[in-house]
Amino acid sequence: MKFALISDIHANLPALEAVLQDIEGRNVDATYHLGDLVGYAPWANEVIERLRRDGISGVAGNYDSTVATDYKHCGCRYEDPRQEELSHLSYAWTREHVSPENKHWLGSLPFRIDLRPLGGHTAGPTLTLIHGNQTLNTVYVTEDRSDDFLGKMGAGLGARAGDIIAFGHTHLPYHRVVNDIHFVNTGSVGRPKDGDWRAGYVVLDLGPEKPSVEFVRVEYDVKKAAAGIRASTLPAEFADYLETGGKVSPGR
Ligand SMILES: [Fe+2]
Numbered sequence: 001m002k003f004a005l006i007s008d009i010h011a012n013l014p015a016l017e018a019v020l021q022d023i024e025g026r027n028v029d030a031t032y033h034l035g036d037l038v039g040y041a042p043w044a045n046e047v048i049e050r051l052r053r054d055g056i057s058g059v060a061g062n063y064d065s066t067v068a069t070d071y072k073h074c075g076c077r078y079e080d081p082r083q084e085e086l087s088h089l090s091y092a093w094t095r096e097h098v099s100p101e102n103k104h105w106l107g108s109l110p111f112r113i114d115l116r117p118l119g120g121h122t123a124g125p126t127l128t129l130i131h132g133n134q135t136l137n138t139v140y141v142t143e144d145r146s147d148d149f150l151g152k153m154g155a156g157l158g159a160r161a162g163d164i165i166a167f168g169h170t171h172l173p174y175h176r177v178v179n180d181i182h183f184v185n186t187g188s189v190g191r192p193k194d195g196d197w198r199a200g201y202v203v204l205d206l207g208p209e210k211p212s213v214e215f216v217r218v219e220y221d222v223k224k225a226a227a228g229i230r231a232s233t234l235p236a237e238f239a240d241y242l243e244t245g246g247k248v249s250p251g252r
């Protein structure tokens with residue numbers, strides 16, 4: 001059973017369209033999203049509507065649940081005052097532009113999804129989809145977290161040896177195995193932060209043997225995405241960010 005896992009699309013419709021087209025050629029059994037559908041780019045409603053039209057289910061990212069509930073901030077991390085300001089601008093823009101119907105739909109997304117592709121009548125494996133960690137969708141589960149941290153996360157989700165936990169939020173892909181539980185960060189479709197501007201997602205193949213995890217990068221029309229941001233009332237820095245894969249040099 002083969003799954004495509006797409007996370008952190010962040011209103012980047014050109015990136016989403018390229019990824020969905022790439023997935024079409026890969027003979028996957030199902031596609032799921034891991035949240036953060038909106039924020040930082042102008043196609044928030046269009047991204048939501050494309051996923052709804054294609055019947056792609058998924059979990060609520062911090063951006064989705066905070067926009068849905070008109071919470072006071074998006075739960076995003078920032079490292080300096082300018083980043084904080086940009087974060088607030090993106091959040092205010094998104095709250096203002098996502099339609100009431102789409103906000104309501106964002107609010108209906110589950111916090112986690114458990115899949116038992118080989119059958120719920122057998123012991124496993126279980127594939128659990130979340131955005132952050134087991135308690136909050138705002139927690140950054142970065143690759144440098146300790147084995148103890150990941151062990152607690154696995155236990156908190158009720159995972160057992162051989163299970164897979166897939167998540168996003170950090171926009172930095174990786175695969176680690178702790179206590180024989182697979183922790184897969186799928187990276188980001190619409191706002192990568194690893195210096196590679198191409199859209200990122202994961203194809204996960206779950207067979208009777210151990211899972212195979214493929215990190216895929218897809219070229220898309222990043223110029224179109226950047227131009228869309230610059231033509232909107234969003235800060236132009238978000239366009240620079242996409243073009244550099246999150247490595248905007250200071251002063252640019
Ligand atoms: Fe995100």
